[in-house]
Amino acid sequence: MLVYLSKRLLMTFLVIAVTSVIAFLLVHLSGDPAAAMAGEGASQADIETVRETYGFDRPLYVQYLDWVSRVVTGDLGRSTYLRADVTDVLARHLPVTATLGVCALGFALALSIPLGVLAALRPNTMIDRFSLWLAVAGQALPSFLFALGLMYLFGVYLRVLPISGSETWWHFIMPSVALGYYATPAIMRLTRSGMLDVMLSDHVRTARAYGLSPWRVVVRHGLRHAIIPVVSLAAVQLGFMLGGSIVIETIFSLKGIGHLAWESIQRADIEVIQAILLVIAVAYAVLTLLADLLNAALDPRIRIS
Amino acid sequence: MSDDTRILSVRGLNVQIPIPGSTLWPVRDVNIDVGRGETVAVVGESGCGKSLTALAIMGLLPRQAKVQSEALRLNAESLAEASPKRWRQLRGDRIAMIFQDPMTALDPCYRIGDQMCEILQQHRKISRSAAMKRSLDLLGKVGIPAPEERLKQYPHQLSGGLRQRVMIAMALLCEPELIIADEPTTALDVTIQAQILRLLRDIQRETNIGLLLITHDLGVVAGMADRIVVMYGGEVVEVGTCDQVLAQPLHPYTEGLVRSIPVPGETEQGEALGYIPGIVPRQVGERTACGFVDRCPYATSACREEPIAMRDAGDGRLMRCILPTDGSARDPDVWILPDETSAQSATNSGSL
Structure with a gap:
């Protein structure tokens, strides 16, 4: 177990290190940061002043190490546009996105795992066809269209849910459903195929041959095996959601990371973009680690060799 | 055998499985009895329907398989009408099953002790510590060294032979009346095979359990079984005591099986062993002839006219063949077919 844990930790660290380099370089590859910071119509002399003030004239690796050494102390720099510490800006936006992502994944799991299990236990029946139909619809329907449909039905027509903002839990219901529905098909199909396999396996036959109750056979001896690839998939999907669904956040006016990223890219707010890239990379790496654990x-068999 | 010592009684068991465009009929009209303290071996090659027969007795066949029987009784209770709930109460408690591959038959996610306790607590109102105690006792009884440690281990930490011993201990948890062992030694090393068979035999004698031993290996049967049921193509083709069947097989298929085993001290080095040409044909539709006719060296035109009925061969033996029962029509060398081309053509006709 210790060997496994240290291997996974090392992998996580390497992934974060590599992505931090990429995050750092991407900003420099997308144009001259000094020119972008100085703004349109700035003279060459102004740009050079900015370049020296912010240290953009130093070698790249020095800038990188300087950036990293500040980042590890929690200092993500200052946003020139917002005139605020990036750490504070992120602290305002991250909880919104994290709430949305966790709720959306929760909704996706709650819908897709039971449906996937039922579809596998009764293949080629009504429930299987219904879940397939749901999966195809989820995959095919653009999320903005689905979100607008939800908004119209529950916000405008029935008037039971707020259509924008992030003040209360009620505000998160529709965005979570809209975002989670998009993750549902993959999880459900993976659960279904995993369950189909495991229910034909020898140890499930043993469990049935020894008279265990159907619930125990399906959940303890079936789903526990079928869920393993689903855990990895769900971690990746949560990472994707934490990266911020720009579309969903925009439609529901949620001031989350996706929204912030989109605005920052438009105004070339380099420090913020770098920080967001880094946060997303770390989130992915940590989630993958959690999924492995x-x-x-x-x-x-994974932990005891 | 009198009715009161009979634990398992199967009469006219049929299994049919619909496949696209047709219906497979892998088990037809099978009769099997197992008495208290008796070991009955069901013998046949792969695809003869012996494992499906076992699964049908356990009520474990998949939903799409149609199981019909004139009678399927455990003691006096008819299982044919039993509810799914009653089946679950009986499985693991009154009937237990040991499977072929111990590497995959145990759930890799749970400790040995947890899996044993789960079964015991399903069938008995018993505390977890008492269930652990009984599991521990049984692991010791089936000859597992350091049973306390094994209880806490996962299946993948045990060797195949140990896992099969765990399966046997599992089968004994609720003191069943009948154990069905489906090829219990096929997946094991030869040296381990003998140990496991001896263990099964000792336990069976000690506890007076009925044992239905399913195997393709006549070598396993000798010294284990009281009676032998030979199956071919989904049908029972011969029934007799172990000594009768091995020493003097009546049905040509059984004869072919017996001729294919080398006998220590009798079979000389370099001497050709007999074999049965061809493979088991797919079982579809009603019989119109003897099921073995395409592979039988004694086949005559009479064998193709109608399906062959089971008949009494004296001494309590049964056979599904029209040959005389005294062995007068037999030729021991008929199974030695050195000519590959004749074997090949037989294979083709057998698979059609």
Whole structure:
């Protein structure tokens, strides 16, 4: 277990290190940061002043190390446009996106795992066809269209849910459903195929041959195995959602990371863009690590060699 | 065998499985009895329907398989009419099953002790510590060294032979009346095979459990079984005591099986062993002839006219063949077919 854990931790660290380099370089590759910061119509002399003030004239690796050494102390720099510490800006936007992502994944799991299990237990029946139909619809329907449909139905027609903002939990229901529905098909199909396999496996036959109740057979001896790839998939999808769904956040006027990223890119707010890239990369790496640890907890063959 | 010592009684068991465009009929009209303290071996090659017969007795066949029987009784209770709930109460409690591949038959996600306790607590109102105690006792009884440690281990930490011993201990948890062992030693090393068979035999004698031993290996049967049921193509083709069937097989298929085993001290080095040409044909539709006719060296035109009925061969033996029962029509060398081309053509006709 210790070997496994240290291997996974090392991998996570390497992923974060590499993505931080990429995050850092992307900003420099997308144009002259000094020119962007100085603004349109700035003279060459102004640009040079900015370049020296912010240290853009130093070698790249020095700038990188300087940036990293500040980042690890929690200092993500200052946004020139917002005139605020990037750490504070992120602290305002991150909770909105995190709430949305977790709620959306929760909705997706709550819908897709039971449906996937039922579809696998009764293949080629009504429930299987219904879940397939739901999956195809989820995959095919653009999320903005689905979100607008929800808004019209629950916000405008029935008037039961708020259509924009992030003040209360009620505000998160529709965005979570809209975002989560998009993640549903993949999780459901993976659950279904995993369950179809595992229910034909020898150890499930043993469980049935020893008279265990159907619930125990399906959940303890079936789903526990089928869920392992689903955990990895869900971690990736949560990472994607934490990256911020620009579309969903914009439609529902949620001031989250996606929204912030989109605005910052438009105004070339380099420090913020870098910080967001880094946060997303770290989120992905940590979620993958958590998924690996969860899988190790589910399957002893992973943790005990 | 009198009715009161009979644990399992199967009469006219049929299994049919619909496939696109047709219906497979892998088990037809099978009769099997197992008495208390008796070991009955069901013998046949792969695809003869012996495993499906076992699964049908356990009520474990998939939904799409149609199972019909004139009678399927455990003690006096008819299982044919049993509800799914009653089936679950009986499985693991009154009937237990040991599977072929111990590497995959245990759930890799749970400790040995947890899996054993789960079964015991499903069938008995018993505390977890008492269930652990009984599991521990049984692991010791089936000859597992350091059973306390094994209880806490996961299946993948045990060897195949140990896992099969765990399966046997599992089968004994609720003191069943009948154990069905489906090829219990096929997946094991030869040296381990003998140990596991000896263990099964000792436990069976000690506990007076009925044992239905399913195997393709006549070598396993000798010294284990009281009676032998030979299956071919989904049908029972011969029934007799172990000694009768092995020493003097009546049905040509059984004869072919017996001729294909080398006998220590009798079979000389370099001597050709017999074999049965061809493979088991797919079982579809009603029988119109003897099921073995395409592979039988004694086949005559009479064998193709109608399906062959089971008949009494004296001494309590049954056979599904029209040959005389005294062995007068037999030729021991008929199974030695060195000519590859004749074997090849037989294979083709057998698969059609």
